[in-house]
Amino acid sequence: MDMVKTDWKMYLLGFGLLNMIIVSCIWLLLHAINPADMKLMYPIFPSYRFVYEWIITASKFGTTIFEAVLLVGIILNEYKNKTILILFQYPYPRWKLLLSKILLIGLLAFTFFSCTTVVSFIGFMTMNTFDAMIYEPITSLLSVHLILEIMIQGLGTVAIGFIPLFFGMIHKSVKTTWITSTLLAFLIHLPINAPNERMIYGTKPILYIPLAIAGIMVTVHFIYQANNRDVS
Template sequence: MLNLIRLEIKKHKIDSSIKGALVATGIIFGVILLGLYVSKLDHELVFENYEVAFSAIDTLVRAVFIIFASTLVAKLIIDEYKNKTITILFMYPINRKKIIIAKLILIVIFTFTAIIFANTIITTLFYFFNEKMQYIPDTLSLIVVKKHALKVLMNALAATGMSLIPLFFGMRKYSVPTTIISSIIIVFIICSNNGGMSLNDIIIIPATLAFIGVLIAYLAIKNIEKVDLIE
């Protein structure tokens, strides 16, 4: 399995996706700083305290990388079916299920790691930047850090599961645009903020969506022997 994952990394040049994730992380941090700068000019507070700021950062990170994950789903799976290159892979003496599992594991690991990494880097930079510029009149406590770390971990797990949902829509017609658009819709549903609350705050919703994503991945693996025979 590890060899298959390594082959996928090499074949699809995942290092370019890693660079893309780093750029996305920098852009998110830039957007946060721009918001702080504009709020200071208007003499308004964007974030009341560190807890609110970290929550906003987490929401932005999850939104970006759920969509980012859909591009990986499109690149590693949907595009291969669309261009029939998956057929060549299936000709090798390797179990088809193992090929798809390797692709899905790569997507899951990448997405989860990217969300954790981006959250860690951005919140750390945000803290040091705020300590210098004093945009937020608040002191960061260990309790807030621990609470946020646990929240990021749970949200990252849920978001990683959700990121597999676009696989279902993309596989319907082997459509890359459909795959990405479905991820954008998921982001709008789960990350939209209404009066300081979002659907992600209702634990059962992200948990259910994550379960659906995992179920979709399971069915994709289970039915892999039939997919190319249906056409």
């Protein structure tokens, strides 16, 4: 894994900032906007479900961007700087080398997603103890059902985050990877539903599942192509 200490510092800084932004945004929404107006738009306001939906949306958005950083650092740059030529001269099958990179990116992105969700939630809860806005009991939200939901959402987001790899690898372009990932983050993960629907944020399974499958197909295609093609 080609990551130096400064890279890690950058990622941790990004992670910290994202969490702060998420918690601050929710705090502002709860405090600055008239509750009656908010209730018209979001019937579940104010509740932990509302907060959770906001956090998960921001986590998905942040994870897609973070995954693009990883794709560029761990895969694209290897091709762009031609260090992949050195890697492919080691006595390992190419597919194993590339699969390990993909798994590493997936693991790091999933950890980023889970940590962002959990830390932001804990951050909000801590702030809520000092200045209470939501009074409902928290026990149900910490149920296995919610953890499972976070895991499924996380895996789906990570899988979708691999789609930019397909476009980036066409011309081994870092720029294309960034643009695709930003577009994906804006189009897929930001609010797209009309008001007064229960699921305000995130995407519907009808779009989410095929996109996650597409992400997996992209990684399979990438490994297959790299395994069989000449590198120069």
